Amino acid sequence: MWRGLWTLAAQAARGPRRLCTRRSSGAAAPGSGATIFALSSGQGRCGIAVIRTSGPSSGHALRILTAARDLPPARHASLRLLSDPRSGEPLDRALVLWFPGPRSFTGEDCVEFHVHGGPAVVSGVLQALGSVPGLRPAEAGEFTRRAFANGKLNLTEVEGLADLIHAETEAQRRQALRQLDGELGHLCRGWAETLTKALAHVEAYIDFGEDDNLEEGVLEQADIEVRALEVALGAHLRDARRGQRLRSGAHVVVTGPPNAGKSSLVNLLSRKPVSIVSPEPGTTRDVLETPVDLAGFPVLLSDTAGLREGVGPVEQEGVRRARERLEQADLILAMLDASDLASPSSCNFLATVVASVGAQSPSDSSQRLLLVLNKSDLLSPEGPRPPPDLPPHLLLSCLTGEGLDGLLEALRKELAAVCGDPSTGSPLLTRARHQHHLQGCLDALSHYKPSKDLALAAEALRVARGHLTRLTGGGGTEEILDIIFRDFCVGK
Numbered sequence: 145m146w147r148g149l150w151t152l153a154a155q156a157a158r159g160p161r162r163l164c165t166r167r168s169s170g171a172a173a174p175g176s177g178a179t180i181f182a183l184s185s186g187q188g189r190c191g192i193a194v195i196r197t198s199g200p201s202s203g204h205a206l207r208i209l210t211a212a213r214d215l216p217p218a219r220h221a222s223l224r225l226l227s228d229p230r231s232g233e234p235l236d237r238a239l240v241l242w243f244p245g246p247r248s249f250t251g252e253d254c255v256e257f258h259v260h261g262g263p264a265v266v267s268g269v270l271q272a273l274g275s276v277p278g279l280r281p282a283e284a285g286e287f288t289r290r291a292f293a294n295g296k297l298n299l300t301e302v303e304g305l306a307d308l309i310h311a312e313t314e315a316q317r318r319q320a321l322r323q324l325d326g327e328l329g330h331l332c333r334g335w336a337e338t339l340t341k342a343l344a345h346v347e348a349y350i351d352f353g354e355d356d357n358l359e360e361g362v363l364e365q366a367d368i369e370v371r372a373l374e375v376a377l378g379a380h381l382r383d384a385r386r387g388q389r390l391r392s393g394a395h396v397v398v399t400g401p402p403n404a405g406k407s408s409l410v411n412l413l414s415r416k417p418v419s420i421v422s423p424e425p426g427t428t429r430d431v432l433e434t435p436v437d438l439a440g441f442p443v444l445l446s447d448t449a450g451l452r453e454g455v456g457p458v459e460q461e462g463v464r465r466a467r468e469r470l471e472q473a474d475l476i477l478a479m480l481d482a483s484d485l486a487s488p489s490s491c492n493f494l495a496t497v498v499a500s501v502g503a504q505s506p507s508d509s510s511q512r513l514l515l516v517l518n519k520s521d522l523l524s525p526e527g528p529r530p531p532p533d534l535p536p537h538l539l540l541s542c543l544t545g546e547g548l549d550g551l552l553e554a555l556r557k558e559l560a561a562v563c564g565d566p567s568t569g570s571p572l573l574t575r576a577r578h579q580h581h582l583q584g585c586l587d588a589l590s591h592y593k594p595s596k597d598l599a600l601a602a603e604a605l606r607v608a609r610g611h612l613t614r615l616t617g618g619g620g621t622e623e624i625l626d627i628i629f630r631d632f633c634v635g636k
């Protein structure tokens with residue numbers, strides 16, 4: 145294991161290979177007393193690379209690599225010559241930072257080496273650190289796990305940090321930052337406090353209910369607070385799918401009759417030739433999906449076969465797959481050829497797909513649809529106008545790019561509705577785990593009936609509160625920790 149990790153760290157230092165590979169085992173439980181080290185910045189050639197250590201031998205390692213008797217002043221950048229402790233060979237002139245615990249990211253003694261980003265320098269420093277007794281390469285997520293164990297981060301903050309590291313779009317980054325700031329954790333602690341108070345009231349009533357010296361209305365007050373909490377939890381759960389979409393990407397499906405220009409649009413939005421474009425109707429058969437950043441939102445964009453009946457078996461299968469994918473869409477980009485609106489395939493598409501989505505009652509779970517009339521460049525000013533009963537639509541030309549800005553703006557609005565806007569409103573529940581515990585809490589509260597049985601009501605409050613404390617990691621079982629820390633990169 146030790147060797148394997150070391151090879152991985154050294155490999156990452158040498159080349160642009162991804163170090164962020166997810167591992168089968170999570171980070172080792174802290175408290176082993178070992179000092180860990182890893183490359184913490186991105187891989188590949190870069191101006192500056194940051195190598196971190198954490199643990200009791202950090203100061204010793206810093207002294208050995210800088211061949212100095214004294215440590216540099218705490219939390220100040222100092223320029224030092226680093227050399228290999230075995231050969232004395234100079235490695236790099238680097239900025240070093242000394243963070244004595246507990247005022248450090250992990251709470252332990254930490255050192256940061258800001259070295260020149262060449263692969264040879266990075267691997268030289270990593271190897272030099274590996275030769276210092278008591279130091280070993282960090283496992284995935286081990287820095288963060290130590291920070292968690294030392295009370296520097298709570299569990300939702302850890303998840304926020306993991307998302308921040310993996311955030312690929314602006315909206316994802318904003319949401320991860322908010323979660324890292326502890327907003328969700330803060331909210332859950334507030335809710336848990338409400339339950340603790342209600343529990344105290346119910347228990348007081350069980351113990352002293354018969355006595356006169358208990359305040360009036362103790363049970364009623366608990367009841368009011370629990371019911372208010374139920375309402376708040378319900379509202380948050382309704383938001384849950386939006387937060388998860390923001391984390392894993394909204395499903396946007398391009399559909400329409402053959403030759404409308406669906407594949408042209410997919411290539412335009414993804415800025416790469418994902419799909420074959422040709423004048424032949426029925427070109428696209430399989431569902432082709434590509435992850436894209438649309439107006440700052442993470443999207444899984446699907447190109448599909450043109451919808452029509454009575455074609456060969458292969459295209460029919462394509463149409464079946466297209467319809468299946470359409471059902472999973474969060475947002476449908478319905479596309480028609482603007483110069484061909486009167487054709488049977490256009491009319492049929494408007495009467496079936498567009499009309500049926502438009503007929504859904506607007507709710508959080510319903511699909512959204514944008515109608516796009518493509519090939520606007522083919523419309524002549526004297527030509528026929530679009531029929532007046534056409535639903536709201538956007539004009540576009542994939543050929544000239546006209547109308548693309550308007551489409552992107554419309555997409556931004558739709559996606560904000562689908563994913564939720566992370567910069568406003570209540571913090572979104574970004575993981576199934578959050579949803580599970582909030583639902584568990586709500587389910588437990590449905591058994592809270594103090595008028596029937598006080599002991600059972602108290603137990604319901606305890607179970608409900610347990611879910612909230614587990615959400616922020618208070619009830620921290622090793623199992624949850626393993627799952628969460630496994631998703632981290634080495635060096636985080």
Ligand SMILES: Nc1nc2c(ncn2[C@@H]2O[C@H](COP(=O)(O)OP(=O)(O)OP(=O)(O)O)[C@@H](O)[C@H]2O)c(=O)[nH]1
Pocket residue numbers: 401402403404405406407408409420421422423424425426427428429448449450451518519520521522540541542543544
């Ligand atoms: N004039 C004009 N032609 C376009 C435009 N967009 C696409 N086309 C052309 O329309 C034809 C069909 O485009 P595709 O993108 O293959 O259409 P599709 O909807 O994916 O077609 P199928 O996969 O066969 O259903 C191609 O010859 C494109 O070059 C446009 O805005 N204006």
Ligand SMILES: [K+]
Pocket residue numbers: 402403421422423424425426427428
């Ligand atoms: K085509």
Ligand SMILES: [Mg+2]
Pocket residue numbers: 406407408419420421427428447448450
């Ligand atoms: Mg196509």
